[in-house]
Amino acid sequence: MYRVQDEVSLLRASLQGDTAAWGEMITRYKDAVFGLCLGFMRNRADAEDICHDAFIRAYMNLRRYDLERRFSTWLFTIAANLCRNQLRYRRNHPSTEEPLQIRGGRDPAKLLDAEERQNRVREALDKLPYSYRAPLVLRFYNELPYQEISDILAIPEGTVKTRIHRGKAMLKEYYEEGA
Amino acid sequence: MNRIAVRTVGIVMMLAFLVSGATAGASLSEFEQALRAIPVSNLDYILASIQLGMTQSDFPDDGLMRLIDRLTRRTASAFEKEAVLLVIARGSSDGLPVEGLVNQALEGLARGVSLQWIEQNLSERLVLLSETRDLLYSKGIFSGSQGSSTAATPTIPTLRFNQLLINISETIGDFLEGGGSPFDGYVLYEEVRNRLTMLEGVTLSADDVALVLDRIDASDLTQVALAAVS
């Protein structure tokens, strides 16, 4: 847990052009942002690019960030919007990248039980429509409360809950189908 | 009805006709002249549809005039040019807002694509407009005068209704044109929600947006999209 006051001084320093201070913010948030992007995009190369982009944009637009509000919400919203735009592009230009799977050069038949189960979850996540996957990622990877998810995705809190509920159900179905 | 009353009604109607003609951006006779320059063979039909369209204040008379001019200058058969205009005429006759169609056609001409493609594109979007209107009606959302509005079947003033219609149907059209599948209703809903909320408080009323998003769902949009591609 980071002290909020500490973060505020880092942000003020960043506003003055202190890229080292911004670097410290990146260190603190990069896993969270990357995980969000990877979960949304299901594509490592895209996630890397968007994660990088999100930190650039956030820095250049720091003046728009209102110190009263949560920094994480603001940063995640930028990343989520970038993902959404990229997904539109990807509709017409699908990625040639391999799906996210544990392989490591091993015989798929010899994968450990746990790894095999994880792969099935990954496949299920790939199939899930974006509007269901996004809230699930924010909930189960970023561990965010419903209100924050609602702010980031700009959908009402009630819708967030429905999507998570239905999304989990759909995910389970796909998972069971893949057995 | 006695003679005096009939005459009064007749005079009022004539005045109304003159006034509507006088306040239109481009007049009906200007349209007639422009259409003759193509030339079109269904002049009366097209003019009648324009006249009907002009009774709405959101009729894109400037855009349509430009479209006719550019079609005239374009090297192609009169038949192909008229085909494009006929789609717009059909829409207008049907009481649908054609601003988006005119805009699409102007873009197509600027890009230099074939008139066939433009006509095809417009036809698809016309179906979307019509189906979207049916969808809204089926959900109890009507356009028209405020007098008949109830909570269960709200009536939205025509200009606002038209804006909803245009934005919903265009979103579906853009989605399909971008290679989206009609069966991805959830994604379609997301796209529609995004467009409507981006325009909330700008060109759309927040209440209208809330009403629509509340009553339509993913499968509804799939049905509309399917109608356009089949």
Place this chain on the structure above:
Amino acid sequence: MKDDAFETLLRDALRADVKASQGCLADLEERVASELGDRRPRLRWFQWLAQLLAPTRSGRIGQIAVVGATAAIFLFLGVTLSDNVPRMGEGTQLSLQPVQSADGTQEVLFVLPALDAEDVAVVGSFNAWEGTDLSDPDGDGIWTASIPLSPGRYEYAFIIDGRWWGQDPLADEYIQSFGEYSSVRYIGRGGDGA
């Protein structure tokens, strides 16, 4: 499978994916810093002034005091406040924040870097797809045009020496139109969101 167990599985899978990619995140800070270079965040006028007058002050009270003092100065000078970014030095620090005018239209800036181009125009739903020229008076390859637009949604593309270019990096969205890309901007609420 039980709900809890499934949730755990989901969490683990998501975490494992990130862990597997840890390598590419290792030098993110350096890469971002090197791309940012000398660039500084675009500041609002009172943030800039706050830095100028009280650079070491932190805390809201300090900020409010600075704002209060400078507001008094501006009132005295009768300067009208606007949202334009003051130029902080070299480089193209263009303000993309639209300025609203009395008739409800906003001057919207269209910007395109196009070195070596001779002719750049923007076509879109706001000019019936007939070109509005961009200009590059200082010849630095950055072409601009300022167009007054009412709030709403606009589709457009650039034409660079006769070739259509539909993906404006500053657009809010891209759509496909007649097989090519067009850009979309929303002017008004939501039009200047991050």
